[in-house]
Amino acid sequence: MKISLNWLKRYIDINASTEELEHVFPMLGLEVESVECLGLPPLENxxxxxxxxxxxxxxxxxxxxxxxxxxxxxxxxxxxxxxxxxxxxxxxxxxxxxxxxxxxxxxxxxxxxxxxxxxxxxxxxxxxxxxxxxxxxxxxxxxxxxxxxxxxFNDSDYVFDLEVTANRGDCLSYLGVARELAAWYNLPIKQPEVKTNLPIATAPAADSLLKKLSLDTENCPYYTAISIKGVTIAPSPEWLQKAITAIGLRPINNVVDITNWVMMESGQPLHAFDANKINGSEIIIRQAKDKEIITTLDSKKHTLDASMMVIADTEKPLVIAGVMGSLDAEVDETTTDIVLESAYFEPVSVRKTARKLNISTDSSYRFARNIDPQQTLQASLRAVDMILEIAGGKLSSPIVVLGKPTREANVIEVSPDFIRAKCGFDSTDEAISSIFKRLGYTVDQSDKSLWTVTVPSYRPEVYRPIDLVEEFLRIHGTVNIPEGKPQFQALARNDDRIDRFTSEARNYLAAKSFSECYNYIFRDKADLQTWFGEKQAQGLALGNPLTSDHTHLRPSLIPGLCEALKHNQDHNNIADNLFEIGHVFRFIDGKLWELLSIGFVTRVNSEERRWRATEKPDFFLAKRVLMDLISLAAIPEKMIALKPLSRELMWQDNHSATGNDILQDGFRMTLGHVNLKLIKDLKLDSPVLACELLIKPELFDKSGQPKVFKAFSPYPSSNKDISVIVDATTLADDVQSTIEKIAKQAVSGAFTVEEVSLFDHYQGKGIPEGKKSLAFNLRYRAFDRTLGEQEVAQAFDRLQDKLKAESEYIIRTQ
Structure with missing residues (x-):
């Protein structure tokens, strides 16, 4: 936003030097990009x-x-x-x-x-x-x-180029910047005088240039139009040309220059049509038709779609709403009658349209930053005054208004003690309320302990008590905060279970020699289709992407981690074990879910870059890490059920496993090798072992419930081992579950089977081809006595008999 100092002084009597203003603007939150001197700078002697x-x-x-x-x-x-x-x-x-x-x-x-x-x-x-x-x-x-x-040489000027943040659309105008300086210096604002006082109508008059005005879209909640006959199109007066040239705008003609002047003054974009070029004397605010064509004022043709809003007549679009007008209704030297438009368009609609068409204008920049709809009518009347004075003509109709301003002033209840506590220094009630009033806020102090502050409609981003703290500090000036010892309150221990879990998981993985990564949560569509398929890519598309390669939300951490491995490989970085903790997005059963994810990857055949010095990474070592993470999340081990994974693009068939249902159980885990084709496409020189744990945040509400503890038995346990031969494709978890179930039936409640655990997995000599041997330890215990050898042997015999009768497992005898 370029601000001419001479122009700014029309609204505030300020005598500060340019050097002082360069210091003050950043204190107000307006970074100064540059200062340009036009003409002769102030020179003494x-x-x-x-x-x-x-x-x-x-x-x-x-x-x-x-x-x-x-x-x-x-x-x-x-x-x-x-x-x-x-x-x-x-x-x-x-x-x-x-x-x-x-x-x-x-x-x-x-x-x-x-x-x-x-x-x-x-x-x-x-x-x-x-x-x-x-x-x-x-x-x-x-x-x-x-x-x-x-x-x-008394026409010198200084032009400040200010960087205005996206939440400060009010400062995209001279009046907005003047309000800020007025609050800082405690000076009054000189509002532009509006002489025209027009009646308001909801439809054009019968003798008006404009016969009909229709609003046919939800993206325009407020629209005004007024007709002026007999204007004389000519170059603008020298003062007007000089003012808009100083800030980088090109003078066109008096009417167009006036709309630009009012836009820069108030922040409200305006548009003037040649009334005689409007077919049917009708203006329709509507969504564009698919493949509708418009030639804009820069002589470029654009193809529109139904997501875009236009201002049209009965035959064609006349304006891409909030973005740019068309040549078909341009005000030029032949124009004698005009229709002046002032409206409020939904910011998201304008932003999307401008991005799709790759058009950036002063109007679209302001509409996209949520200008104040309460100024729409006032800006139109200001422009009418200037047009009648400079271009002549006479009013053809009352001002036609459709809809109404949609934004109301924010009302905030705040305690002055809260403001003092957050600032960390004492300030009187009078000093605090004075700053709010200088900012244009209304302060009701009838309740001394709880004020009611009404924020003007041009400041929609101020809606919380903490926002008022920031506003007070901004105008008070951080440089004016008195020196003193830091004041703070001791905070209670963070009881957020998600934060505790992620912190513990981060520490655990770092201790296991993993390096943490941070990746963007956005991915590109082609990338998602490669890793996850078309369905997920469609469900995760962003409505308004920031860039062409950040168009979709990420459904997994693994692709980003694999790309980080590739980067490390290319740069000879020895970090081959990486993890990330963040949020991912999954389209499940027609609904988009945001899930907490912990993912880690490691390169398998990296001889010089071992996961740990004594252990080469493999499936079971990765599973051990996964199980430890699950334990940190307080997920009961009995809930875990890993199954072979196949027909998923990201994972290698027959070398991966998954377990649990994210919607039913609240978590899902996947473990195994990343698809070798994807690894080859990335040009990684070794296979990648990966794991991802997805968790619904609601799971921590359940895991945080009070735990019920049982007393330990004071009596010793008795142990038995059993070894069974099963198909090589049979999961150890399934076998373990079957043995545990039958063992509990075999003891008949007289004592308990405390644990069944796998301790050996064998394939080779003595085991038939296509088979494997799994050995389990069973731990028996009673709570009221020491178990006798005979009763344990009898229970173990019953287990073996039932296994033979009810399963296809072969019990090894040697």
Whole structure:
């Protein structure tokens, strides 16, 4: 946002220097990108002088020794000059001793080749007025001797280029910036005077240029239009052209320049149509038709779709709403009648349209940042005043208004003690309320302990008590906070179970020699289709992506981690074990879910980069890490059920497993090798072992419930081992579950089977091909006695008999 200081002074009487304003703007939250001086900067001790004598320097052929009159009393100075383009009687700018020229050149008394010189006659370049290769600047018009040079060139200006954050749409206007400075300096605002007082109608008058106005879209809650007959299109007055040129706008004609002036003044974009180019004398605010064509004012053709809003007549679109008008209704030198539009368009609609069409204008920039709908009508009346004054004409109708402003002022209840506590220093109620009032807020202090603050509609981002704290500190000035010891309150232990779990998981994985990664949560569509398929890609598309390669939400951490492995490989980085904790998004049963995810990856065949010095990464080592993470999440081990995974693009068939249902159980885990084709496409030189644990946040509500503990048995346990031969494809979990179930039946409740655990897995000599041997330990225990050897043996025999009868497992005897 470019702000001309001269233009700004129309709304606030401010005498601060440019250097001071460069400091103040950032304190208000408006970063200064640059400051540009237009014309002559303020210069002291530089006056109009007249050359009385000009003599050759006795020691230098190219220098002249001059006597120069410097004020009307007749005072003179001797000045040595190297220019040759002047003569006796010329009036020139003279920098006196003590003057400081642009570029920080200070004028001092000196001697040039032995001749004293007190001052300097200046060229245009030395004054900062451009380049002048001829020499001295000869002043035309015989200005009075001794006149300060700034009085001769009194049209100088400074232009501040301010970086306005997306939440401060109110500062995309001169009045918005003036309000900020008025609050800072405690000065009044000079509001533009509006002379026109028009009746408001909901439909055009019968004799109006505009016969009908229709609103046929929800993306325009408020629209106004007014007709003016008999305008004279001509170049704008010099003052108007100079003002808009100073901030980088191009003068077009008086009507268009006035709409730009009012937009920069108030922040409200306006548009003027040539009324005689509107077919059917009807304006319709509607959504565009698919493949509808419009040629915009920059002479470019654009193909529209139904997501875009247009202002149209009965035949064609006249404006891409909030973005740019069309050539078909352009105001040009032939225009005599106009229709002036002022409206509030939904920010999201304008932002999406501008992005899709790759058009960025001052109007779309403001609409996308949520301008104040309460100023829509006032800006229109301001423009009407200026058009009637500058372009002539007369009003053809009352102002037609459709809809109403949708935004109400925010009302916040806040305690002054809350503000003091958050600021960390004492401030009186009067000082706090004074700042709010300077910002334009209404403060009801009838309840001394709880104020009611009404925030103007142009500040929608201020809606919480903490926002008022920020507003107070902003205007109070952080540099004005008194020095003192830090004041703080001791906070209770963080009881957020999700935070505790992620913190513990992070520490655990770091201890296991994993390095943490942070990746973007956005992915590109083609990338998602490769890793997850078309269905997930469609469900995760963003409505308004930031960039063309960040168009979708990520459904998994694994692709980003694999890309990080590739980056490390390419840069000879030894970090081969990576993890990430973050949120992912899954489209499940027609609904989008946001899930907590913990993912880790490791390269399998990296001989010099071992996961741990004594352990080469494999499926079972990764499973151990996964089980530890599940334990940290307080998920009961009995809930876990891993099954072979197949027909998923990201995972390698027959080398991966998954378990549990995210919707039913609240978590889902997947473990195994990443699809080798994907690894090959990434050009990784070794397979990748990966694991991802997805958790619904609601799971922590259940896991946080009070735990019920049972007493331990004081009696010793009795142990038995059993080994069974099963198909090589049979899961150990299934076998373990079957043995545990039958073992509990076999003890008949007389004592318990405390645990069944796998301790050996064998394939090889003595085991038939296609089979494997699994060995389990069974731990028996009673709570009321020491178990006798015979009763344990009987229970174990019953287990073996039932296994033989009810399963296909072969019990090994040796």
């Amino acid at each position: 530089i006056v109009v002088g007249e050359v009385l004598k000009k003599e050759k320097h006795p020691e230098a052929d190219r220098l002249s020794v001059c006597e120069v009159a410097i004020d009307k009393s007749g005072a003179t100075e001797q000045i040595v000059c190297g220019a040759s383009n002047f003569k006796v009687g010329d009036r020139v700018p003279v920098a006196l001793v003590g003057a400081r020229l642009p570029g920080d050149l200070k004028i001092k008394k000196t001697k040039l080749r032995g001749v004293p010189s007190s001052g300097m006659m200046c060229s245009a370049t030395e004054l900062g007025l451009g380049e002048d290769a001829k020499g001295l600047m000869i002043l035309e018009g015989n200005p009075e001797i001794g006149t300060p040079i700034n009085d001769i």
